[in-house]
Amino acid sequence: MIKAGKKLSQERRLALIGFLFVLPAVILFIVLVFIPLLQAFYMSLFDWSTIREVKKFIGLKNYIDMFHDPKFIKSVKVTITWTIIVVPSIIFFSLLLALILNLKSLRFKGLFRTIYFIPVVTNMVAAAFVWRWLFEPTNGVINYFLSLLHLPQPGWLADPKWALPAMMIVGVWKQIGFAMVIFLAGLQTIPRDMFEAAYLDGASGVTMLRKITLPLLNPTIVFTSVMLVINAFRVFTIPYVMSAGGFTYGEPGGPLDSTRVFVIHIYDYGFRQFELGYASANAFFLLLVIMVATIIQFKTLERPFEY
Amino acid sequence: MEMKRTNIFVLFLLYGILIIGAVWMLLPLAWMTSAAFKPMSEIIQVPPTWIPKHFTLDNIKEVFKQVPFARYFLNSIVTTGVIVLSVLLTSTMAGYGFAKFNFKGKRILFLLILSSLMIPFQVRMIPLYQIAQHLKIVDTYLGVVFPWLFDAMGVFLMNQFMLTIPNELIEAARIDGASEGRIFFTIVIPQLKPAISALAIFTFSWSWEEFLWPLIVTNSDRVRTLPVGLQYFSEQYGINIHWQMAGAFVAILPVLIVFFIMQKQFVEGITLTGLKG
Structure with missing residues (x-):
């Protein structure tokens, strides 16, 4: 009887200690995530502007207005363009590189791996400066290369047609090494004797790639793709730095909103025009997209959860 | 013999891909490092110089x-x-x-x-x-x-x-x-x-x-x-x-x-x- 009582109190003591261990994270979660999220939703129901000094409840009007806002439509288009070009390009290049660097007979693999990873650890703002200047229409190195090849030399960042492609090249540049390392890790998990057996059966390299490597790597490819899609929807630094400041002193998302990705769109309404309510409604649209992507990601991965 | 020749060709192709990719990865860093140590007049020069002709530490200072x-x-x-x-x-x-x-x-x-x-x-x-x-x-x-x-x-x-x-x-x-x-x-x-x-x-x-x-x-x-x-x-x-x-x-x-x-x-x-x- 006494023993049981003691055991119970020990259990309660441990429960309390466990709770105390998670408490700092829980408090920070409530203050930094939960309350701001509720507040953002609350604000999205208002015509709320610190410049016009209004705060008026308008229900879901912001959400309805959004779909008639040419800037919203433009930024969704720009972000989707970015996503459907940048993500497959990264997957293609990084998979190709990982497959090559996974070959046994090749030399200097470590060196190449290091080189491809360098952009990942290079400060993006500083790198964007350099790219901005490389893409300079008259003195830039890229147009110099193109002139050597007798190719047309676009105005790049100054031209609404070419600004986004220039930035997408940088977006791919930044993330190839990251995806490549994940694929290399995935490739290491494929047992070597599978290839040996296939080789003895007379399978060619291409057949092995199609029948063994790609199917076994498929979960990794899907996981990485979804991760890159989420990153693509949140891209900000590259288009911001490459469109604003520097030689041209452009507007963020310019020229002519041709690089207005969705986060620049939210930033523009929230922190340049101070339309807090409307900006919050737009942010919730982003939340919806990212939630769906994350759920897909976790579903495909099926990480073993403990709880 | 035939086998060997295709192998060498494939090897060339693979190294070619790796090297072109590496040039792309290193291009901004190489250009930045070069430009950081040369005067403005040399930076805007076309064709560009990769190794500074007029090396200077003034930019950094x-x-x-x-x-x-x-x-x-x-x-x-x-x-x-x-x-x-x-x-x-x-x-x-x-x-x-x-x-x-x-x-x-x-x-x-x-x-x-x-x-x-x-x-x-x-x-x-x-x-x-x-x-x-x-x-x-x-x-x-x-x-x-x-x-x-x-x-x-x-x-x-x-x-x-x-x-x-x-x-x-x-x-x-x-x-x-x-x-x-x-x-x-x-x-x-x-x-x-x-x-x-x-x-x-x-x-x-x-x-x-x-x-x-x-x-x-x-x-x-x-x-x-x-x-x-x-x-x-x-x-x-x-x-x-x-x-x-x-x-x-x-x-x-x-x-x-x-x-x-x-x-x-x-x-x-x-x-x-x-x-x-």
């Missing part, structure tokens, strides 16, 4: 004179340091609590925290800015760091690692009369050194790179972090490419050196997850 670079560095180091420490502490503690204890509401709390992985920062940034305004911490170090003091990804990862620690180890220490704090710091934490250092590097790399929030919350050189300071500098001195390249060089070099020294840990830490953008 000017950048430190014109721009409070040392200050930006200090600001970045302080804010990143605080963020890393706080994330490590809250993540290991919560991971331990969730993995090794039973209490009411544990499951729901864990899922709630985990669900914040789905919430992009951009949804929270307007309310967070209002909080900063209310607390009068706009344009202070605290203002720069407070949204990042806790990271759901860190809690999740540490929880996964904590589960691998045998319960017997903890119970034995408890029977020996060790206090709970002592068990945590001297028995549990040392078991997870590799995982914790990976989390530290992962946290360091995204917080060092963070641009959007410091852009919003800082407006003086006293607190501007390196990325924001660089951008501010470029908005002020847009035409002075030679200074910008020197600035970019100075900003990139230290992290690159650390990367070369601790390459393995860096790759492990950063690929731990890419969920941070």
Whole structure:
């Protein structure tokens, strides 16, 4: 009887200690995530502007207005363009590189791996400066290369047609090494004797790639793709730095909103025009997209959860 | 014989792909390094020179004179340091609590925290800015760091690692009369050194790179972090490419050196997850 009582109190003591261990994270979660999220939703129901000094409840009007806002439509288009070009390009290049660097007979693999990873650890703002200047229409190195090849030399960042492609090249540049390392890790998990057996059966390299490597790597490819899609929807630094400041002193998302990705769109309404309510409604649209992507990601991965 | 020839051709093709890719990866760094050490007149020259003809250290000296670079560095180091420490502490503690204890509401709390992985920062940034305004911490170090003091990804990862620690180890220490704090710091934490250092590097790399929030919350050189300071500098001195390249060089070099020294840990830490953008 006494023993049981003691055991119970020990259990309660441990429960309390466990709770105390998670408490700092829980408090920070409530203050930094939960309350701001509720507040953002609350604000999205208002015509709320610190410049016009209004705060008026308008229900879901912001959400309805959004779909008639040419800037919203433009930024969704720009972000989707970015996503459907940048993500497959990264997957293609990084998979190709990982497959090559996974070959046994090749030399200097470590060196190449290091080189491809360098952009990942290079400060993006500083790198964007350099790219901005490389893409300079008259003195830039890229147009110099193109002139050597007798190719047309676009105005790049100054031209609404070419600004986004220039930035997408940088977006791919930044993330190839990251995806490549994940694929290399995935490739290491494929047992070597599978290839040996296939080789003895007379399978060619291409057949092995199609029948063994790609199917076994498929979960990794899907996981990485979804991760890159989420990153693509949140891209900000590259288009911001490459469109604003520097030689041209452009507007963020310019020229002519041709690089207005969705986060620049939210930033523009929230922190340049101070339309807090409307900006919050737009942010919730982003939340919806990212939630769906994350759920897909976790579903495909099926990480073993403990709880 | 036929076989051999195709093999050599394939080998050439593969190395060709690798080298073209490597040139693409290194192009901005090579050009930046070259431009940082040559005068403006040589930078805008077409065709470009790769090895400076008129080598100079003036750009680097000017950048430190014109721009409070040392200050930006200090600001970045302080804010990143605080963020890393706080994330490590809250993540290991919560991971331990969730993995090794039973209490009411544990499951729901864990899922709630985990669900914040789905919430992009951009949804929270307007309310967070209002909080900063209310607390009068706009344009202070605290203002720069407070949204990042806790990271759901860190809690999740540490929880996964904590589960691998045998319960017997903890119970034995408890029977020996060790206090709970002592068990945590001297028995549990040392078991997870590799995982914790990976989390530290992962946290360091995204917080060092963070641009959007410091852009919003800082407006003086006293607190501007390196990325924001660089951008501010470029908005002020847009035409002075030679200074910008020197600035970019100075900003990139230290992290690159650390990367070369601790390459393995860096790759492990950063690929731990890419969920941070």
